Amino acid sequence: xxxxxxxxxHITVSEGASLELRCNxxxxxxxxxxxxxQSPGQGLQLLLKYFSGDTLVQGIKGFEAExxxxxxxxxLRKPSVHWSDAAEYFCAVFSGGYxxxxxxxxxxxxxxx
Amino acid sequence: SQTIHQWPATLVQPVxxxxxxECTVEGTSNPNLYWYRQAAGRGLQLLFYSVGIGQISSExxxxxxxxxxxxxxxxxxxxxxxxxxxxxxxxxxxxxxxNNQPQHFGDGTRLSIL
Numbered sequence: 001x002x003x004x005x006x007x008x009x010h011i012t013v014s015e016g017a018s019l020e021l022r023c024n025x026x027x028x029x030x031x032x033x034x035x036x037x038q039s040p041g042q043g044l045q046l047l048l049k050y051f052s053g054d055t056l057v058q059g060i061k062g063f064e065a066e067x068x069x070x071x072x073x074x075x076l077r078k079p080s081v082h083w084s085d086a087a088e089y090f091c092a093v094f095s096g097g098y099x100x101x102x103x104x105x106x107x108x109x110x111x112x113x
Numbered sequence: 114s115q116t117i118h119q120w121p122a123t124l125v126q127p128v129x130x131x132x133x134x135e136c137t138v139e140g141t142s143n144p145n146l147y148w149y150r151q152a153a154g155r156g157l158q159l160l161f162y163s164v165g166i167g168q169i170s171s172e173x174x175x176x177x178x179x180x181x182x183x184x185x186x187x188x189x190x191x192x193x194x195x196x197x198x199x200x201x202x203x204x205x206x207x208x209x210x211x212n213n214q215p216q217h218f219g220d221g222t223r224l225s226i227l
Binding site for chain 1: 119145147155156157159162164203205207208210212213214215216217218219220221223
């Protein structure tokens with residue numbers, strides 16, 4: 001069965017530092033992967049998606065993610081974090097039909113000034 | 114452009130009372146629609162999805178039900194709320210069909226059961 005694991009529940013970084021959020025997936029075929037961000041009390045916003053092709057995908061707000069099939073990973077990165085990036089980040093994979101998703105448990109990012 | 118609306122934004126209900134949460138989508142036709150629950154400190158759990166009017170699929174057994182009376186309207190209901198129904202409820206839509214299109218989310222409803 002498909003699954004998504006986000007090993008880090010909570011991460012704290014300093015403003016201006018680089019960021020990498022980890023995501024590992026379990027999927028039998030070629031996965032379709034997503035990263036979403038959720039600000040407190042808000043819905044989820046799509047940051048980026050990977051379907052096929054180039055394994056390094058660019059998203060909104062300066063984020064990028066790299067798909068590594070050999071490691072079953074789809075880690076999210078940002079070279080320089082801003083205080084406004086403090087939020088919860090969810091990795092997700094398509095599950096079955098009708099565009100259904102399985103989400104990881106999320107990683108909460110705190111940014112120190 | 115497409116937009117998705119959920120209401121109410123927050124709701125406080127006593128145990129045993131009924132529930133109705135509404136979600137509407139604008140700017141698209143025949144969307145797939147989804148209801149999720151997000152418990153405190155946990156990820157998202159898919160509760161229901163719908164691929165057309167009157168077509169509802171339940172993902173987990175629970176105290177809730179869903180209906181889709183119109184193409185772009187999705188309603189989450191309960192006859193008698195339980196304490197365990199507390200949480201943050203999110204509605205989402207994607208393009209119609211099984212076409213690997215991403216989901217887009219509303220702003221959610223915070224439900225507190227007393």
